[in-house]
Structures are given as structure tokens and as C-alpha cells.
Amino acid sequence: MACSKVLIPTSSLSGVREKRSPLQSEGKQRKQQQGNLYKRRKPITAAESQTVVIGLAADSGCGKSTFMRRLTSVFGGTTEPPKGGNPDSNTLIGDTTTVICLDDYHSLDRFGRKENGVTALHPTANNFDLMYHQLKCLKEGIAVEKPIYNHLTGLIDSPERIEPPKILIIEGLHPLFDPRVRKLLDFSIYLDISDDVKFAWKTQRDMEERGHSLESIKASIAARKVDFDAYVDPQKEFADAVIQVLPTQLIPEDNGGKILRVRMVMKEELQYFEPVYLFDEGSTIEWIPCGRKLTCSYPGIKFYYGPETYFSSEVSVLEMDGQFDKLEELIYVESHLSNTSTKFYGEVTQQMLRHAGFPGSNNGTGLFQTILGLKIRDLYNQIQMEKSGKAEREMSRAYY
Ligand SMILES: Nc1ncnc2c1ncn2[C@@H]1O[C@H](COP(=O)(O)OP(=O)(O)OP(=O)(O)O)[C@@H](O)[C@H]1O
Numbered sequence: 205m206a207c208s209k210v211l212i213p214t215s216s217l218s219g220v221r222e223k224r225s226p227l228q229s230e231g232k233q234r235k236q237q238q239g240n241l242y243k244r245r246k247p248i249t250a251a252e253s254q255t256v257v258i259g260l261a262a263d264s265g266c267g268k269s270t271f272m273r274r275l276t277s278v279f280g281g282t283t284e285p286p287k288g289g290n291p292d293s294n295t296l297i298g299d300t301t302t303v304i305c306l307d308d309y310h311s312l313d314r315f316g317r318k319e320n321g322v323t324a325l326h327p328t329a330n331n332f333d334l335m336y337h338q339l340k341c342l343k344e345g346i347a348v349e350k351p352i353y354n355h356l357t358g359l360i361d362s363p364e365r366i367e368p369p370k371i372l373i374i375e376g377l378h379p380l381f382d383p384r385v386r387k388l389l390d391f392s393i394y395l396d397i398s399d400d401v402k403f404a405w406k407t408q409r410d411m412e413e414r415g416h417s418l419e420s421i422k423a424s425i426a427a428r429k430v431d432f433d434a435y436v437d438p439q440k441e442f443a444d445a446v447i448q449v450l451p452t453q454l455i456p457e458d459n460g461g462k463i464l465r466v467r468m469v470m471k472e473e474l475q476y477f478e479p480v481y482l483f484d485e486g487s488t489i490e491w492i493p494c495g496r497k498l499t500c501s502y503p504g505i506k507f508y509y510g511p512e513t514y515f516s517s518e519v520s521v522l523e524m525d526g527q528f529d530k531l532e533e534l535i536y537v538e539s540h541l542s543n544t545s546t547k548f549y550g551e552v553t554q555q556m557l558r559h560a561g562f563p564g565s566n567n568g569t570g571l572f573q574t575i576l577g578l579k580i581r582d583l584y585n586q587i588q589m590e591k592s593g594k595a596e597r598e599m600s601r602a603y604y
């Protein structure tokens with residue numbers, strides 16, 4: 205398992221302050237400056253160059269790609285498959301982010317799985333040792349040669365080179381399955397889509413876009429269910445944030461998957477993440493914002509916020525049931541939310557309007573995905589600030 209070492213140019217250390225005694229003579233100062241310059245050329249250590257790693261877990265067809273588009277757009281620019289590489293690559297590269305799909309760590313290809321009678325969700329169909337080793341390399345600033353699972357052919361293609369990015373996002377079925385991989389994550393998200401909604405999304409996509417029959421979609425969901433319950437669903441316990449997507453409670457007995465009740469479960473006491481709150485932190489609040497400032501048609505919109513326990517963790521939950529009629533009026537809701545990690549007033553609304561055409565833009569799925577994108581940007585900035593403070597301290601120790 206070869207990795208090639210990547211050295212981070214020392215120019216990234218610009219801004220290091222130099223301490224100088226007022227009693228030093230000019231000659232001494234010059235000598236010391238030359239010495240400092242020499243020291244500054246030393247490559248920074250692996251710990252300082254560490255990539256921030258984010259995990260996004262969900263079953264197939266549960267909105268990971270849509271979430272990725274919202275998340276990566278927070279960092280600006282576009283993301284594209286590696287230039288000149290395999291056209292069937294699952295990787296997306298931007299200036300700040302690289303998204304890799306954990307399907308690339310399938311150890312059994314489509315034919316191998318059929319022969320062995322296992323689904324792609326089963327651990328025996330995945331190479332967790334390689335996943336761990338390569339993610340560890342990337343986190344430490346070392347490039348890797350990652351395999352590619354080709355969804356068109358069902359085969360494992362020859363590997364592609366992945367350079368360590370500033371932010372690495374690993375998305376797929378199992379980012380939280382292996383405890384060694386979990387430890388490498390700086391933040392993790394689980395998309396928990398209820399069976400009814402998953403069925404509605406999957407049938408819409410697979411029938412309209414892929415020409416599958418209703419029967420074959422039902423059979424595929426049923427065939428995966430046992431392994432989903434055993435190996436994918438339990439990961440939500442370990443996630444720092446969970447987005448739960450449920451049928452609405454505003455219309456009794458509705459399970460059509462059109463109007464959604466979406467809950468964002470946010471762990472308390474994380475080092476770089478402060479949960480978003482509505483009105484008053486720690487209180488329990490129900491809010492119907494419909495009226496003069498927010499247009500709502502039937503069945504309306506209802507928010508809930510409050511503390512809860514999720515598995516054995518203390519969490520805050522923000523919930524939205526219903527959908528927006530006029531997306532620009534979201535600013536009214538945004539102005540009642542705090543800790544959203546925006547850089548300016550109205551940034552959540554701006555982001556939502558920018559991607560108004562993405563699925564879920566008129567409901568809590570889009571809203572909470574957007575907020576988590578902004579929170580991840582903030583987490584990244586906090587980690588950078590801490591690292592540059594540490595590097596500065598190490599530098600000044602090296603001078604004296
Ligand atoms: N928030 C949403 N609201 C409504 N539909 C959605 C939402 N998110 C995703 N969908 C629909 O679900 C389908 C799957 O979405 P997406 O491709 O983002 O999922 P995925 O997890 O990346 O799937 P896969 O792993 O199979 O590639 C799409 O057809 C999309 O329109």
C-alpha cells in the first residue's frame with residue numbers, strides 16, 4: 205500500500221511574527237533574520253498539514269449527491285472529476301474540497317457479490333483495511349492511489365491518484381462503520397430517510413431516470429433491507445449530526461413523501477460545532493411562522509426546537525414540518541435562528557435561493573443541509589486558526 209509523501213510549501217506559513225529585542229544591533233538582527241529565514245524553510249509537519257475529514261453516511265438514493273452539491277458550493281467554485289482520468293470516476297475535486305465515494309472500497313465487484321450472495325452493504329463486500337489506511341494517509345498529507353468502483357460496468361477499475369485536499373469528504377454507505385475510520389473524522393453526518401420517503405424518492409428517480417419497473421425497485425429495496433438494518437442504519441448513533449426525513453404530521457395519515465417533516469439532530473459538547481437554535485438556546489419551542497411575514501398554503505409550516513437525548517447523547521433538535529411557498533421569505537425564518545455560522549445577514553437564504561432548483565429546496569432537507577454546509581465551513585476555519593496558532597507557537601519556540 206504505497207503512499208507518496210507530499211510536502212506543504214512553507215509559503216503557507218506567511219504571517220509568522222518575529223520577536224526582536226530592542227537591544228539587538230542591526231548586524232545581529234540581520235544574522236538572526238537570515239537564521240529565521242533558514243528555519244522558516246523547514247517543511248511543516250504532517251500534524252500541521254492535516255486534512256479536515258468529513259463523513260456523510262446514507263443508503264443509496266437518500267440524497268448524498270444533492271447534499272454534496274450544497275456543501276461544496278459553500279466553498280465557492282465548482283467540483284469536477286479528476287482531469288484526464290477515468291471518465292467513470294466517482295471523485296469530485298474542487299479548490300478546497302475533494303469528495304470521494306466509499307463505493308470505491310468495494311472489495312467484491314457486482315459479479316463477485318452475486319457469486320457470494322452478498323449485497324454491497326455487507327462488510328465482506330468492502331475493504332475497510334484499505335479504506336482506513338488510505339484515509340489516514342490523506343489526513344496526514346500523503347497522496348494515495350485509490351481504487352475506482354465502476355457503476356457502469358460493475359467492475360473495479362485501475363486506481364486513481366488522490367492528493368490530500370484541505371477538506372476531504374467521504375460519502376457512502378459506511379463512513380462510520382469502522383471505529384478506526386470514525387476516529388479520523390472531524391465531523392460526521394447521517395441522512396436518516398424513513399422507509400416511506402426513501403421509497404418515494406427511489407421510485408421517482410429509478411422509474412423516471414433509469415427506466416426501472418416498480419416491481420424491480422421494490423425487490424431491490426427488500427433485498428437490501430436486512431443488511432441495511434444490520435450495517436448501515438446503526439451508524440447514526442455515531443454521527444455528530446443526523447438529518448431525519450419523515451412524512452408530515454400536518455396531514456393525518458399522509459405518507460406520500462411530498463410534504464416532509466425534517467429534523468436536524470445536533471450533538472452537544474463538540475469542540476468545533478455549536479448547535480443551531482431557534483429563539484432561545486436550551487428552551488423547548490413550537491413555532492408556526494405563517495402569517496404576515498411568511499406565506500403558507502395548506503398544510504402550513506411548523507417549527508420545533510428543543511433538547512433531547514439521542515441514543516445516550518445530549519442533543520438539540522431543530523425541526524421543520526411543511527414547505528415554503530416563497531423561498532425569498534425564508535429570510536424571516538433565518539432571522540429567528542442563531543448559531544448558523546453565516547458570514548453575513550441572510551447567507552442561508554442566499555444559498556438556498558442560489559440552488560432553488562435542487563431537490564428539497566422548499567423544505568427542511570434543503571434548509572438543514574445548507575446550514576450544515578455553513579457549519580462545516582466554520583469548523584474548518586476554526587481548525588485552521590488553531591493550527592496556525594500552534595505553528596506560530598512552534599516557530600517562536602524554534603527561534604529561542
Ligand atoms: N431533499 C430531497 N427532496 C426530494 N427529493 C430528493 C431530495 N434529495 C434527493 N432527492 C431525490 O432522491 C434521488 C436520489 O438523490 P441523490 O442522487 O442525491 O442520492 P444519493 O444518495 O447520492 O444516491 P446514490 O447513492 O444512489 O447515487 C434523486 O432523484 C433526488 O431527486
Ligand SMILES: O=C(CO)[C@H](O)[C@H](O)COP(=O)(O)O
Binds near residue numbers: 264325354356358
Ligand atoms: O448501494 C450502493 C451505493 O451506491 C450501490 O448499490 C453499490 O455501490 C453497488 O453499485 P451497483 O448497484 O452499481 O453495482
